[in-house]
Amino acid sequence: MSPISNLSVLDAIAKADGIEVKRQEALLKTGALQTAILTSENFSIIATDEKGIIQLFNVGAERMLGYMAAEVVNKINPSDIHDPQEVMARAQALSVELATTITPGFEALAFKASRGIEDIYELTYICKDGSRFPAIVSITALRDDFGTVIGYLLIGTDNSVRKQVEVALKEAMAVAEKANLAKSDFLSSMSHELRTPLSAILGFAQLIESGTPQPTPSQKRSVDQILQAGWYLLELINEILDLALIESGRLSLSLEPVSLAEVMLECETLVESQAAKRGIRVTFPQFSLPCFVKADRTRLKQVLINLLSNAIKYNTSGGTVVLKCVNVSPQRIRICVEDTGEGLNPAKIAQLFQPFNRLGQEANTEQGTGIGLVMTKRLIELMGGAIGVESIVGQGSVFWIEMDLTEERELHPVLTSLAPALQSQVPTDPRAHTLLYVEDNPANLMLVEDLIARRSDIRLLSARDGISGIAMAKASQPDIILMDINLPGISGIKAVQILCADPLTAHIPVVALSANAIPRDIEKGMEAGFFRYLTKPIRINEFMDTLDLALKFSKTKSPRPSVPEKTA
Known part of the structure; x- marks a missing residue:
């Protein structure tokens, strides 16, 4: 070679x-x-033969369960070291799922694995000394070269730490939920306590302002200051409480189809006097076809009024505000509020939705809290919408919101028949109507007495608690009942439920007049059966309009509307 x-x-x-x-x-x-792997102490490895008898028991299994391998190999199957109730539950669940009978035991644990499906589940291991601990176990079928199942492999890890974390998390969530409920109750109580004295201040100030003889110029200036400060304080209370409710996750919304035409008509009525005082012309869209959005009616109106009020407040003298609606898709509509104000630069736009940030308007004569736009943004987002702004310095701004469109819904027939009453007051009836006022606060009673004294068509009865109010309602059959919520004995909520359930009084419209003004309180009242829900402090025009509407309804002697409108 x-x-x-x-x-x-x-x-x-x-x-x-x-x-x-x-x-x-x-x-x-x-x-x-x-x-x-086999000597690892961090997880248990247990292998069985095809019948489920343990053939391998690693060091980790020995450490976790307290058995030596010699004590279990060829002697027991994994069912013997599992919680029997859990094994039974698994067998029952499989029996229901597969519509067949599964025998409790290792067969139930390995059933899916035998069909080529790796099964991972939580169970409780039982140690040699009788102690228990939660584990996560995966089961895999072992097969030979011909695909025949020759055994099962169980790999387990101790789940105690995770379970402890879950328990601690649940306890923390329960504590947080309890704190949220306490906060919500505190907010409701605080709202009532703050509004009650404000009701007297604003109510009597309005009486002086519109009373006879007319106040002197000096008195008029003083009353104007009282009213201006009082209404501003009320706005501040409302916005802070609303923001706190949203932040705590306790604000409840009732999402339903809402007519944009109806909401905008109400908004137009509410902002027209503000616009007229400043010489601002406000233009609203005309709807040729019905247009409904998915929203909470009260909150949508609150959002639109906030945007319109800002557009009026921060506009130029003699300026304009134009409200437009544009379909951005077949399922989405954009509502734009366009003003001719000074406009905003990019730096100010970036700070728009920060709480208590008035963008340098603190020295301005216009009152504000810096909360309105924050509330608007969060309310719109809670209703599934979006908000944005476009602005040019020196030309004006366009604030827009987008909402989901929804199918048209017809109004309740009773509400439809009453709709004209919203547009005009009921003529004075020569026959005196009877109003029963159930109220325990002397100042509130005195205010309503002074208001009713201006109505020659209404005579006033009063009761100081819910029980006597119900008795007087049955005896005198008043045309309207005005009721406080926080009453001695039984609450106004319970009282109206009793009145609604009694055939003698079920037809009488009951109007709530309460300082409980949080949306949850209002919804609870409306669900109980109130015809309308007015909040204190009283707005005289709103109060009188509600009385007229209730009087018109009382003439029908019909059952109350099942879905009455909220007035907040």
Whole structure:
């Protein structure tokens, strides 16, 4: 053989030796890995034969369960170290799922694995000393080269720490929920306590302002200051309480189809006097076809009024405000409020939705809290909408909201028949109507007495608690009942439920007049059966309009509307 041939053979031998060395190294590495897995104390490895009898019980299983391998191998199956009630529950669940009977025991644990589906589940391991701990276990079927199941592999990890974290989290959530409920109750109580004295201040100030004889110019200036400060304080109370409710997650919304035409008509009525005082012309869209959005009616109106009020307040003298509606898609509509004010630069736009930030308007004569736009943004988002702004310095701004459109819904027939009453007052009836006022606060009673004294068509009866109010309602059959919520004995909520359930009084419209003004309180009152829900402090025009509407309804002697409108 030539030297070259000898070298070729030697090279081939060397290469073969190198491959064999690498193979041996790989086997050693694989063996080391297998040994590390089987001797690991961090998780249990249990292998069984096809009948479920344990054949392998690693160091981790020994540490976790307290058994030595010799005590369990070829002697028991995994069902014996599991909580029997959990094994029974698994068997029952599988029986229902597969419409067949599954025998409790290892068969129930390994059923899915035997069909080629790895099963991972939570269970409780029972140790040799009787102690227990939660575990997460995966079960895999082991098969030979022909696909026949020859056993099962169970890999388990201790789940105690995770369970402890879950328990701690649930406890923390329960504490947080309790704190939220306490906060909500506190807000409701605080709202009532703040509004009650404001009701007297604003109510009597309005009486002086519109009384006879007319106040002197000096008195008029003083009354104007009282009213201006009082209404501003009320606005501040409302906005802070609303913001606190949203932040605590306790603000409830009633999302339903809402007619944009109706809401905008109400908004137009509410802002027209503000616009007229400032010489601002406000233009609203005309709807040729019905247009309904998915929203909370009261909150949508609050959002639109806030945007319109800002557009009027921060406009130029003699400016304009234009409200437009544009379909951005078949399912979405954009409502734009366009003004001719000074406009906003990018830096101010970036700060728009920060609480208590008035963008440098603190020195302005215009009153504000810096909360309105924050509330508007969060309310719109809670209703599934969006808000944005476009502005050019020196030309004006466009604030827009987008809402989801929804199918048209017809108004309740009783509400439809009463709708004209919203547009005009009821003519004075020569026959005196009877109003029963159930109220325990002397100042509130005195205010309503002074208001009713201006109505020659209404005579006033009063009761100081819910029980006597119900008795007087049955005896005198008044045309209207005006009722406080926080009454001695039984609450106004309970009283109106009793009145609604009694055939003698079920037809009488009961109007709530309460300082409980949080939306949850209003919704609770409306669900109880109130015809309308007015909040203190009293707005005289709103109060009189509600009386007229209730009187018109009382003439029908019909059952109350099942979905009465909220007045907040």
